[in-house]
Amino acid sequence: METSWFSLLTSRRSRPPVKDLLSLLRPKCKEIITEEELRKLLAKNRKLRVKLGVDPTGAELHLGHAMSLMLLNIFERAGHEVHFIMGDFTAQIGDPAGQAARRRELSRAEVKQNMRTYKAQISTLINLKKAKVNQNSKWLGSMKLESFLKVAGALSLGAVAQREDFRARIKSGSGVSLREASYSALMGIDSIETKADIEVGGIDQLLNFMQTRDIMSAFGHSPEVVLATPILEGTAGDGRKMSKSFNNYIALSASADEQFGLVMSIPDKLILSYFISFGDIYENEIEKLDREIAQAPFALKKELGLLITSIFHNEKEAKCALENFERRFSKKEYTSKDETNVWVRLPKGALDALCDAYGGELSKSKIRTLLGQGGVRRLDAGDETTLGADDKIKDGDLVKVGKRGLLRFKKK
Numbered sequence: 290m291e292t293s294w295f296s297l298l299t300s301r302r303s304r305p306p307v308k309d310l311l312s313l314l315r316p317k318c319k320e321i322i323t324e325e326e327l328r329k330l331l332a333k334n335r336k337l338r339v340k341l342g343v344d345p346t347g348a349e350l351h352l353g354h355a356m357s358l359m360l361l362n363i364f365e366r367a368g369h370e371v372h373f374i375m376g377d378f379t380a381q382i383g384d385p386a387g388q389a390a391r392r393r394e395l396s397r398a399e400v401k402q403n404m405r406t407y408k409a410q411i412s413t414l415i416n417l418k419k420a421k422v423n424q425n426s427k428w429l430g431s432m433k434l435e436s437f438l439k440v441a442g443a444l445s446l447g448a449v450a451q452r453e454d455f456r457a458r459i460k461s462g463s464g465v466s467l468r469e470a471s472y473s474a475l476m477g478i479d480s481i482e483t484k485a486d487i488e489v490g491g492i493d494q495l496l497n498f499m500q501t502r503d504i505m506s507a508f509g510h511s512p513e514v515v516l517a518t519p520i521l522e523g524t525a526g527d528g529r530k531m532s533k534s535f536n537n538y539i540a541l542s543a544s545a546d547e548q549f550g551l552v553m554s555i556p557d558k559l560i561l562s563y564f565i566s567f568g569d570i571y572e573n574e575i576e577k578l579d580r581e582i583a584q585a586p587f588a589l590k591k592e593l594g595l596l597i598t599s600i601f602h603n604e605k606e607a608k609c610a611l612e613n614f615e616r617r618f619s620k621k622e623y624t625s626k627d628e629t630n631v632w633v634r635l636p637k638g639a640l641d642a643l644c645d646a647y648g649g650e651l652s653k654s655k656i657r658t659l660l661g662q663g664g665v666r667r668l669d670a671g672d673e674t675t676l677g678a679d680d681k682i683k684d685g686d687l688v689k690v691g692k693r694g695l696l697r698f699k700k701k
Contacts, residue, residue, distance in 0.1 A: 441471060472497065
């Protein structure tokens with residue numbers, strides 16, 4: 290391997306050069322609206338107001354959410370003013386972008402519960418002492434109907450009706466509520482309140498961003514520049530986006546060992562996109578990185594694991610996670626710290642024993658698939674024996690279950 294990318298990218302976690310900022314931002318974006326406007330803003334040599342809004346519709350953030358946070362992190366390191374908006378008001382409506390049906394409306398209590406750990410989860414990427422962190426209920430919750438209607442009047446019903454996701458729902462008969470149709474108006478109000486120069490977010494928000502720009506123009510503001518990130522593919526590499534629903538995600542709050550192990554589980558085809566999303570990769574370096582990945586994918590995946598784990602933990606923990614991974618999976622050395630004790634009725638066939646051990650966390654069909662693929666092994670004095678569904682599990686057996694870990698079975 291020609292370059293230690295982990296060392297290189299770690300050394301760049303300081304203020305990026307102003308002249309190279311666009312070359313750093315562009316690879317992380319699916320679309321910039323507009324690049325010419327962004328160039329003009331950066332050339333003004335003033336502190337820009339950069340906004341990211343996140344609706345707390347769930348309690349746990351993952352790497353898919355962190356892509357926009359990485360852009361925010363770059364702007365913060367470059368000396369600009371970060372505005373992180375927790376959409377506690379808009380979360381009760383639910384962003385309709387890309388939804389095939391109406392979202393379930395959340396109560397204030399549910400939103401409040403989801404928000405409790407948000408600051409802790411984003412603090413590894415955003416300096417909360419410097420950033421402006423607000424809940425949009427601060428202004429939306431007290432807004433008068435007359436004021437809202439003026440904002441809503443800046444949106445064309447025809448434009449809203451032309452949204453592809455809305456048209457698909459109307460055609461299917463599921464319909465679109467007026468609450469959902471007003472979501473982009475609320476985003477526009479957020480941008481006016483923060484006087485945003487730039488907004489970052491996922492490409493799935495693009496239509497909302499475009500309507501926000503229209504609203505800002507209608508109220509005499511320069512329309513914000515939009516930096517839209519691509520959708521991060523989940524760890525399975527099957528084309529589906531990273532999502533808790535698909536169980537293909539890496540949580541920001543996961544342990545260092547878990548984060549590193551999950552990064553090592555991704556298919557080789559995702560290594561480059563993950564590097565670009567979470568490292569300070571300049572445009573002129575992508576070809577070289579891609580070439581090195583093709584030459585030594587396993588080594589580069591370890592570097593990627595170190596990079597991502599160090600971002601959400603620290604370098605020491607990341608390197609410890611690498612050592613633990615190599616000890617368990619390369620050298621096949623295990624300690625009692627790697628084991629999880631489970632108490633079930635024994636002896637019992639492997640299928641039934643594992644179903645009891647996971648208690649519904651892992652479905653019977655998935656366990657059966659793992660067994661059929663040879664993904665369940667009994668460890669005995671360093672030797673591994675592949676288990677079938679009917680092979681007996683006995684008291685004291687140590688069983689390795691795919692990449693999920695080690696179970697020490699104890700007789701109940």
